[in-house]
Amino acid sequence: MAASKPLDGPTTSETFQSAxxxxxxxxxxxxxxxxxxxxxxxxxxLMCNVDPAEAEEGVPLGRYMSSIHADDRERIDDLIRRSxxxxxxxxxxxxxxxxxxxxxxxxxxxxxxxxxxxxxLGGSGILLDITRMRMFEDMADEAVPRAxxxxxxxxxxxxxAAMYAIAELRDAELKVKADALLMTxxxxxxxxxxxxxxxxxx
Numbered sequence: 358m359a360a361s362k363p364l365d366g367p368t369t370s371e372t373f374q375s376a377x378x379x380x381x382x383x384x385x386x387x388x389x390x391x392x393x394x395x396x397x398x399x400x401x402x403l404m405c406n407v408d409p410a411e412a413e414e415g416v417p418l419g420r421y422m423s424s425i426h427a428d429d430r431e432r433i434d435d436l437i438r439r440s441x442x443x444x445x446x447x448x449x450x451x452x453x454x455x456x457x458x459x460x461x462x463x464x465x466x467x468x469x470x471x472x473x474x475x476x477x478l479g480g481s482g483i484l485l486d487i488t489r490m491r492m493f494e495d496m497a498d499e500a501v502p503r504a505x506x507x508x509x510x511x512x513x514x515x516x517x518a519a520m521y522a523i524a525e526l527r528d529a530e531l532k533v534k535a536d537a538l539l540m541t542x543x544x545x546x547x548x549x550x551x552x553x554x555x556x557x558x559x
Contacts (some may be wrong), residue, residue, distance in 0.1 A: 384485075385397065385398050385401065385481075386484060390418075395418050395420070395464070397421075399413075406424045430451055432449075433449060441476070441480070442475030447466070450464050461486060466543075468480060485546070507549070509542070513546060514537050516538050
């Protein structure tokens with residue numbers, strides 16, 4: 358699958374820069390495998406080089422897979438399939454080509470569901486830009502599966518589920534609080550990943 362070209366136009370560049378200026382933004386994604394439509398917020402769309410207007414309506418998962426670095430794509434595809442087959446949380450770091458044409462590192466947390474033979478039915482989660490954290494680290498590291506789920510990861514899973522329930526309520530105050538919680542948990546997850554990697558290296 359060919360790599361996507363950077364999105365064109367000054368508006369996209371300005372929107373992307375605005376999102377980048379808001380450091381450590383947590384983006385959200387949701388995938389309905391039945392119709393193969395991924396819906397994400399503007400931050401995730403720009404991180405994955407997808408037009409935000411299209412992303413709001415939903416685009417095929419393949420559009421997001423094509424933004425993943427070629428060296429990471431097969432590993433991520435395997436992780437998605439394993440998460441759906443086993444019903445386990447999905448946690449991974451990988452490189453994407455963003456709307457400005459740069460390669461960036463993201464940390465993605467979520468869960469995929471599957472049918473009785475392990476085919477994906479859908480999934481949802483959060484995405485965090487961790488490029489700065491990876492800037493001076495070995496760029497060839499792969500995500501290491503954990504034996505169990507930490508309390509922090511469990512909290513993130515519940516916060517993701519709560520976020521979608523709150524969206525149905527259309528309560529602006531609750532949404533702001535849910536977003537703030539997700540942002541804090543995203544930062545903590547990214548920090549935990551860095552600390553775990555350093556422990557493995559020592």
